Amino acid sequence: MPQPLDFQYPERVRLAQTPTPLQKMERLSDRFGVDIYFKRDDYTGTELSGNKIRKLEFLLHRALQMGVDTVITCGGAQSNHCRATAFAAKRLGLKTVLLLRTPDPEKPPATEANILLDYLADATIIWITPEQYQQRYQYFAWQAEQLVAAGACPYIIPEGGSNALGAWGYVATVEELVNDVNLLGGSGAESTTVISAVGSGGTTAGLVLGNKLLSADFRIVGVNVCNDQDYFQKVIGDIVDDFQKNYLSQPVVSSADIEILDGYVGRGYALSQPQELEAIRDLARLEGVVLDPVYTGKAYYAMISELEKNPECFGSRIVFLHTGGLFGLFSITEQMAELL
Numbered sequence: 001m002p003q004p005l006d007f008q009y010p011e012r013v014r015l016a017q018t019p020t021p022l023q024k025m026e027r028l029s030d031r032f033g034v035d036i037y038f039k040r041d042d043y044t045g046t047e048l049s050g051n052k053i054r055k056l057e058f059l060l061h062r063a064l065q066m067g068v069d070t071v072i073t074c075g076g077a078q079s080n081h082c083r084a085t086a087f088a089a090k091r092l093g094l095k096t097v098l099l100l101r102t103p104d105p106e107k108p109p110a111t112e113a114n115i116l117l118d119y120l121a122d123a124t125i126i127w128i129t130p131e132q133y134q135q136r137y138q139y140f141a142w143q144a145e146q147l148v149a150a151g152a153c154p155y156i157i158p159e160g161g162s163n164a165l166g167a168w169g170y171v172a173t174v175e176e177l178v179n180d181v182n183l184l185g186g187s188g189a190e191s192t193t194v195i196s197a198v199g200s201g202g203t204t205a206g207l208v209l210g211n212k213l214l215s216a217d218f219r220i221v222g223v224n225v226c227n228d229q230d231y232f233q234k235v236i237g238d239i240v241d242d243f244q245k246n247y248l249s250q251p252v253v254s255s256a257d258i259e260i261l262d263g264y265v266g267r268g269y270a271l272s273q274p275q276e277l278e279a280i281r282d283l284a285r286l287e288g289v290v291l292d293p294v295y296t297g298k299a300y301y302a303m304i305s306e307l308e309k310n311p312e313c314f315g316s317r318i319v320f321l322h323t324g325g326l327f328g329l330f331s332i333t334e335q336m337a338e339l340l
């Protein structure tokens with residue numbers, strides 16, 4: 001049996017409720033004749049719910065080590081990452097500045113769902129246009145300068161917490177998944193496909209790296225919810241390369257290990273099609289599990305669409321990674337209510 005490679009985790013601050021449970025979706029499994037499990041990373045916390053807190057454990061440890069008093073990060077208007085950062089920062093006594101993307105900063109979106117929570121956690125929100133967001137690293141630098149001039153000490157966390165340090169959060173998750181699958185008995189990781197949503201790439205990068213470092217042999221499939229396959233091959237490849245340069249003595253992952261299931265962006269980032277929302281509704285009624293419209297709903301819709309075409313396409317066992325994001329549902333209540 002292949003042994004895990006030699007590696008050492010950087011230090012982290014414990015914020016997430018982990019390990020998260022692995023739950024079998026009985027009726028969904030019957031429907032497709034495949035064993036389908038959900039890894040409940042939506043259970044990592046209430047305010048902190050979802051995948052981001054796993055990355056933030058490592059990133060915020062670094063911030064604390066550096067003695068900062070403020071974290072700056074960025075995302076879409078309803079960013080789950082920004083909400084989780086704002087609350088995690090509060091747990092550690094830090095302030096948060098968020099650069100949030102919106103078409104017209106003069107008319108910011110309603111204070112609802114994740115935005116409401118950002119304000120509740122006393123985050124300072126700076127609204128920027130999609131064009132300005134393209135230059136977000138300049139905005140980060142500019143914002144950091146302003147904070148320093150005002151006597152603060154800021155730490156910049158990239159979009160989605162997706163960099164080499166943050167990716168450790170999902171290396172650790174592979175360790176949980178290996179234990180989860182061992183407890184199931186029967187066939188192991190080699191016959192298990194792990195499916196998750198891809199937004200900024202850090203989760204998939206961590207899963208792919210963890211898979212190799214732990215010699216786990218899962219098939220890791222990422223469903224992009226924006227951009228396309230080529231874009232994410234590059235983005236995830238860059239995070240992986242940085243990780244390997246910074247933390248490993250030799251590379252373990254190549255670009256062939258990064259599998260992106262493209263074709264399910266639909267109307268675009270954070271825009272839903274009726275069939276995606278119907279899939280969310282139907283799963284809630286079938287299994288009592290709620291997905292979000294921006295990430296997990298799209299990834300789930302992709303998974304069942306592929307299974308409908310070919311029930312064997314992911315092998316005999318699937319682990320769908322529920323990465324959270326539920327608050328996002330409360331920003332599309334009218335659209336969803338029409339389907340109820």
Ligand SMILES: Cc1ncc(COP(=O)(O)O)c(C=O)c1O
Pocket residue numbers: 050051079080081160162197198199200201202203204292295296323324325326
């Ligand atoms: C709920 C949820 N799921 C999945 C993702 C995708 O994770 P990543 O950004 O690491 O690709 C995100 C963020 O982008 C998210 O908020």
